[in-house]
Amino acid sequence: RSVLRSVFDEVIEVDALDSADSVRLALMQRPELGVTFTKLHCWTLTHYSKCVFMDADTLVLCNVDELFDREEFSAAPDSGWPDCFNSGVFVFRPSLKTYNLLLRFAAEHGSFDGGDQGLLNSFFSNWATADIGKHLPFLYNLSSSAVYTYVPAFNHFGRDAKVVHFLGATKPWNYKYNLQTKRVMQDGTTPGSFHQLSFLALWWNIYSASILPLLEKLQKMEESESEECKHTFNGVEITLKKVSPSVANSLQMPLLPEQTYETYPTARPPEELTFEVQLVREVEQSGSNVHLPEPDRPSEQLVFHRAFQETSDLNEVTHSVSELSIHFKLEEPSPEDERRKWEEGRMDYMGKDAFEHIKKKLDAFLH
Template structure:
């Protein structure tokens, strides 16, 4: 599941589905949307995907193109691998086909905040339980507010606890090698510049503008993955 999905109801039944099960993409139904899919962990499949990525790349520059290339028989082999739209409903569809949402919306199990409209970009008033300002339809507002409500109920308390523990740890450490104000300012400026660059790249990805021949090339992504896995061991 993508990080921009929100589970509304229990979906344990998906574990009974076969590989590769997914929801048809709203833009091109002969392809599946990789925001949610069912697969079986397999070293052989992993190696096959890596080999295909290195040899052919991805036709859309992202994971969805690569996965659809690898599981190319998804649309024709077995209709049982086609999941219902309720497992990957996008906000765009609630607007473009509102009658269907009114008829089937109560059955939705997973919401996918596809595109540039992400809940964490919206301003939310926790005391009122509502968004401060929002340009969109009522259904979109409702789902984004549900995301925020779940975040404040289940996630925010854990973040506050971690911040409290981190603050107490920092207070308990007496660091004799504390950097000078000038070096600190330089470090902060460098970090801010890097953060801006990362944000710009992220926005480009959300709009489908990946630089997969440059900064977002397979080699660079593989290098980042190797470094992250190495640090975690």
């Protein structure tokens, strides 16, 4: 979606519409065409006065703005049955009324081929005879796989082709393409038609030059974002960055004054990344530093600094920060503090001041 939005001015997501007519689709051996009913959504684009629909397997070879001079419903003849139009390219006017009529027609009559083309030809049934001005030239919907049927005509008119339509079950992206030789292959053999091969090569040249760099850029951005995440807990903002073991060996990180952090790994499935980190306070005259132990597996860098936020949910932190739990280590009470607690009657009979602990001290003193 991100790549589409970087290329097109507007990208709208719609729900899939399926004819579910497996019987008629089986006659063409094209069961995947049932979902082409989805293109009916184009009539809901009512913020536009006129549109040109193009299938995803079409390739525009030049500017075709003149199509907007045509009226609804303008389309090119289908090469298999010229009295029908091919629904891969057509001019239409968005209208909720037309959209609802199409849905009702589909529910009541279905499609004679199980796909959108049969439905639209039945709905716009007077296309073949009513207005020749609504017949687009074949050059606006040239079938790349059918040019062999009349090679002399293609040699004469083909250079003026404006839109190529890759009909059939095998699409350009199903072929193999060698970036070095710039040749299109399928299962180790080249396609039979020279003309189809030239159009496939053109499609792949455009894809590798204009689209592939966008996909690679997006992939790098996603990898970069996945390598760093931030969370805040009790006024401490924690940034995790994934680093290689060789880099982790030399990492040094500042520790907040008068605080010690201990981290404990949580058990995770074996296929997921696991790591173990322990931060220990070292007090030196030159300052306080924390050194990561040498890891034997991919590790993560922890960076601590004060944040303006005061609190956060401990459960959220422990779940999202790579299953890492963070605890503040309490300072050991001094002997003076212990004596003061006894004088005030605040003994810890369930813990440190339990009878067995007192008995051990007395035994050690007497013996």
